[in-house]
Amino acid sequence: DTGVSQDPRHKITKRGQNVTFRCDPISEHNRLYWYRQTLGQGPEFLTYFQNEAQLEKSRLLSDRFSAERPKGSFSTLEIQRTEQGDSAMYLCASRDTGGTEKLFFGSGTQLSVL
Amino acid sequence: QKEVEQNSGPLSVPEGAIASLNCTYSDRGSQSFFWYRQYSGKSPELIMSIYSNGDKEDGRFTAQLNKASQYVSLLIRDSQPSDSATYLCAVVGAGNMLTFGGGTRLMVKP
Numbered sequence: 001d002t003g004v005s006q007d008p009r010h011k012i013t014k015r016g017q018n019v020t021f022r023c024d025p026i027s028e029h030n031r032l033y034w035y036r037q038t039l040g041q042g043p044e045f046l047t048y049f050q051n052e053a054q055l056e057k058s059r060l061l062s063d064r065f066s067a068e069r070p071k072g073s074f075s076t077l078e079i080q081r082t083e084q085g086d087s088a089m090y091l092c093a094s095r096d097t098g099g100t101e102k103l104f105f106g107s108g109t110q111l112s113v114l
Numbered sequence: 115q116k117e118v119e120q121n122s123g124p125l126s127v128p129e130g131a132i133a134s135l136n137c138t139y140s141d142r143g144s145q146s147f148f149w150y151r152q153y154s155g156k157s158p159e160l161i162m163s164i165y166s167n168g169d170k171e172d173g174r175f176t177a178q179l180n181k182a183s184q185y186v187s188l189l190i191r192d193s194q195p196s197d198s199a200t201y202l203c204a205v206v207g208a209g210n211m212l213t214f215g216g217g218t219r220l221m222v223k224p
Contacts (some may be wrong), residue, residue, distance in 0.1 A: 032213070040122070042160065042202050042214035056211060091157055101146050102211060105157035 004106035021079045021109045025094030035091040118215035128219045131189040137203030146206035193222040
């Protein structure tokens, strides 16, 4: 499978715990995005990377959220001290800046904070 | 004001009818516009992109763009029950980021 993969698919955690999600983009894609989506809403931009550089981070993003893409390949998104309001689907997407602007989305990680 | 606005619906149309989905955006400098389809519990998938004023047709889908009015629409001809999904309008604006609207839920009734 050469699509965008995300792990885990589902995560249940207790309030106050830290969680980490992983995204493996399509191998030749140099740009990687993280979005968050709650029920009935469109995806909300969180951050994106060009290779290993984090170029933009949403001003709405709490400092409890951090993302890395250390070698310009896979990326991790960590949420510290989770809150119930963090419950959402976390979507990763990638694209090749040399091609079209089409984003390829992964299946997402559904986070539930109890 | 949200950057990209859509009527949340649901929009209900009978099978075989034309479904018309609308979207407005606030950033006048936006140059790229997209429609994504999202089935319940699935991730968004791109169905149309449009970059210049006018119409762009692809099969049963037609995207329409009017930059002066900051308006994008998607027409689905001969709607099928399998078209029932949420349709997300997305715009590339400032910072070269893709911003999504809240989506319109379409229901096509047999």
